[in-house]
Amino acid sequence: MHEISLCEDVVQLIEAQAGVQGFRRVRTVRLEIGSLAGVEIEAMRFGFDAVARGSIADGASLEIIEVPGTAWCPHCRKQVGVELRFDACPDCGHQPLQLTAGDEMRILELEVE
Amino acid sequence: MMCTTCGCGEGETSIDGHHHHHDHPLPVAGRQATASRAPGLAQARMVRIEQDILSKNNGYAAANRRLLAGCGITALNLVSSPGSGKTTLLTRTLCDLKGEVPMAVVEGDQQTSRDAERIRATGVRAVQINTGKGCHLDAHMVGHALASLKPEANSLLFIENVGNLVCPAAFDLGEACKVAILWVTEGEDKPLKYPDMFAAAGLMLLNKIDLLPHLAFDVAQCIGYARRVNPGIQVLQVSAATGEGMDGWYRWLRETRRMTPAGLSEPAAA
Numbered sequence: 001m002h003e004i005s006l007c008e009d010v011v012q013l014i015e016a017q018a019g020v021q022g023f024r025r026v027r028t029v030r031l032e033i034g035s036l037a038g039v040e041i042e043a044m045r046f047g048f049d050a051v052a053r054g055s056i057a058d059g060a061s062l063e064i065i066e067v068p069g070t071a072w073c074p075h076c077r078k079q080v081g082v083e084l085r086f087d088a089c090p091d092c093g094h095q096p097l098q099l100t101a102g103d104e105m106r107i108l109e110l111e112v113e
Numbered sequence: 114m115m116c117t118t119c120g121c122g123e124g125e126t127s128i129d130g131h132h133h134h135h136d137h138p139l140p141v142a143g144r145q146a147t148a149s150r151a152p153g154l155a156q157a158r159m160v161r162i163e164q165d166i167l168s169k170n171n172g173y174a175a176a177n178r179r180l181l182a183g184c185g186i187t188a189l190n191l192v193s194s195p196g197s198g199k200t201t202l203l204t205r206t207l208c209d210l211k212g213e214v215p216m217a218v219v220e221g222d223q224q225t226s227r228d229a230e231r232i233r234a235t236g237v238r239a240v241q242i243n244t245g246k247g248c249h250l251d252a253h254m255v256g257h258a259l260a261s262l263k264p265e266a267n268s269l270l271f272i273e274n275v276g277n278l279v280c281p282a283a284f285d286l287g288e289a290c291k292v293a294i295l296w297v298t299e300g301e302d303k304p305l306k307y308p309d310m311f312a313a314a315g316l317m318l319l320n321k322i323d324l325l326p327h328l329a330f331d332v333a334q335c336i337g338y339a340r341r342v343n344p345g346i347q348v349l350q351v352s353a354a355t356g357e358g359m360d361g362w363y364r365w366l367r368e369t370r371r372m373t374p375a376g377l378s379e380p381a382a383a
Contacts, residue, residue: 013164105167107166108163
């Protein structure tokens, strides 16, 4: 459910940038969302259209780059893929691993005019 | 209605019945435009932003944390699923510690001020945030609540979050520690099912342990699951109804408060 408030934060961060970077309309918003960030991508897409209405990003298309979960296994001394935040190493079973990617929630860039 | 603290207008959220909105101009931290033009689109250009989506909330949380630190206030963010007995645990705590330490409460619920009224009945000051459609408290709402509550210097501040084990995990409010409350009918594997919350919490209170004789709840397994997602989490077993284990919780509160440096001033109004 918190996807709506994340969308509100995205729109407000964009509006704060509009004055600084000198744009009046946003065509595309590109986000980076990790698969372990606890964000439902479909809910984010659904929420964004509704939240952006009437804002500088009204009608903008939302592109979401999904970042797979990756962690460092100190035992195998290598990066391994993880599906859950607290997964054990898929190769040696070691736990805990050090998460290196997959919890991102960032606005990367905008296509503006 | 216009808010007198920061001039924000009307919105979904209300504090003690007064509406608040989230449209503050924010300090802008992004990078300058790269101004690379996309081919075929005469006016269009790309701008790099590279900002964390939670940066707005985190900015407000940092401001709350500075305000609280300046006043020596220890703030705890109480999180759980609905029905875990947060408010009962809190009212008992307030009654038992009232003569020992100044306390105040921020109550978060989607609707009604019933919880704040239960808190006020103990004689402790409380402010109610209604989140409307929102499923969690955010740092901006809490900032407003602090301005209206004005908790005493060197007090204990309890922030009772909306009953929800998912969303509040991501939103820092400026607290010293998150306390996750789990009760014994919920199933031992809650920490595995909602790992983000138990990973974010410093303490897990296993509540309503007076019911254990009637249930097939494996306490050791539950604690094991909590430690699997958060090896450093402390666990205390309590019953707010019978008072069992509450002394351990009070010792934890005193210790956590002792680690908060004493503040010099009362909180400012804004």
